[in-house]
Every structure is written in C-alpha cells, then in structure tokens.
Amino acid sequence: MGQAEWAHDLAKDLLETTLPRRWAHTQGVAARAVSLAPILGDEADTLTAAAYLHDIGYAPSLVATGFHPLDGARYLRDVYRADDTLCRLVAHHSCAVNEALERSLFAELTTEFDEERPELVEALTYCDMTTGPDGTPLTATERLAEIHSRYGPEHLVSRSITASTPCILAAVRSVEAALSARA
Numbered sequence: 143m144g145q146a147e148w149a150h151d152l153a154k155d156l157l158e159t160t161l162p163r164r165w166a167h168t169q170g171v172a173a174r175a176v177s178l179a180p181i182l183g184d185e186a187d188t189l190t191a192a193a194y195l196h197d198i199g200y201a202p203s204l205v206a207t208g209f210h211p212l213d214g215a216r217y218l219r220d221v222y223r224a225d226d227t228l229c230r231l232v233a234h235h236s237c238a239v240n241e242a243l244e245r246s247l248f249a250e251l252t253t254e255f256d257e258e259r260p261e262l263v264e265a266l267t268y269c270d271m272t273t274g275p276d277g278t279p280l281t282a283t284e285r286l287a288e289i290h291s292r293y294g295p296e297h298l299v300s301r302s303i304t305a306s307t308p309c310i311l312a313a314v315r316s317v318e319a320a321l322s323a324r325a
C-alpha cells in the first residue's frame with residue numbers, strides 16, 4: 143500500500159463521521175496534491191499522503207492541545223511512527239508557526255518537528271489554501287477571505303492567518319510559477 147492510500151484510510155476513519163465537512167475539504171486538498179504530480183514527480187505520493195493527513199488534528203478522538211497541526215503531527219509520530227517527512231509537513235502546514243506563536247506553542251512545534259524542504263511545504267500550503275472548506279477549488283485570496291469571515295476579526299485563527307498571509311501567498315505564487323513553467 144502506498145503512503146497516500148494508507149493516509150486516505152486513516153483520515154477517513156478519523157474525519158468522515160465526526161467532521162464530514164472537514165473530510166470533504168481534506169479530499170479536495172488531496173485532489174489538488176494529485177494535480178501537482180507534473181512538478182513533484184515521485185514525491186506526489188508523499189504530498190498526497192500529507193494532504194490527507196494535514197487536518198486530522200481536528201478529529202475529536204485525538205485533540206490534545208487544540209492546535210491541530212501539532213496534535214496531528216504528534217499523533218502520527220507517536221501512534222503510527224509515521225515517516226518524518228509526513229509528520230513535519232503536517233506540523234508546519236500552511237505557515238503554522240504563526241498560529242503556534244499565538245498559542246504559545248512555538249517552542250513545542252519547532253523543537254519537535256523540523257521544517258521540511260520548501261518545495262514540499264509550499265506545495266501542501268498551496269493545496270490547502272486553494273481549497274475551500276467543502277472541498278471546492280478557490281483562489282488563495284478567496285480562501286483567506288473565507289477563513290476571516292468564518293472565524294471573525296477577533297479570533298486567534300484570523301490573527302494567525304493575517305500574520306501568515308505573506309508566507310501563504312509566496313507559497314501559492316511559487317507553486318503556480320512551477321506549474322506554468324511546466325505547461
């Protein structure tokens with residue numbers, strides 16, 4: 143079984159029943175990852191696996207700190223002894239360090255999980271930030287606006303997304319440039 147197939151089954155078990163909308167989003171993010179095969183080659187399977195796993199930290203059965211990148215990455219590391227690359231991608235997806243700062247979990251996140259290579263980190267951020275909460279494709283600008291309207295201006299997630307916006311947009315631009323160079 144490839145990593146993506148294993149990750150699909152695990153994420154489905156954790157999200158489909160308890161968080162169906164999050165599962166729909168997850169499947170959309172994974173579809174985006176598959177679409178990046180022309181620029182990722184052999185690493186498309188790893189990226190697709192990370193796409194399936196990136197939000198498992200929201201699953202009620204594994205919430206610990208309430209910071210989903212860290213809860214998801216720790217679960218993969220501690221329960222499944224998952225591949226380091228997958229754990230790192232989940233831990234740092236979509237510029238998570240900014241929300242870690244807001245939650246006073248920066249030291250935990252960055253000492254437990256190193257950054258993965260930029261091309262993979264940016265690819266996962268692109269997939270997440272160009273997919274809406276129900277799995278439909280969006281532009282990054284639409285996605286950022288959607289997050290702000292869902293959480294409201296005072297919410298920690300909105301503040302974190304504001305801090306992450308330059309990092310998110312740079313990732314999206316980098317992937318789009320790689321895609322158009324291949325077209």
Ligand SMILES: [Fe+2]
Nearest residue numbers: 171196197270
């Ligand atoms: Fe996501």
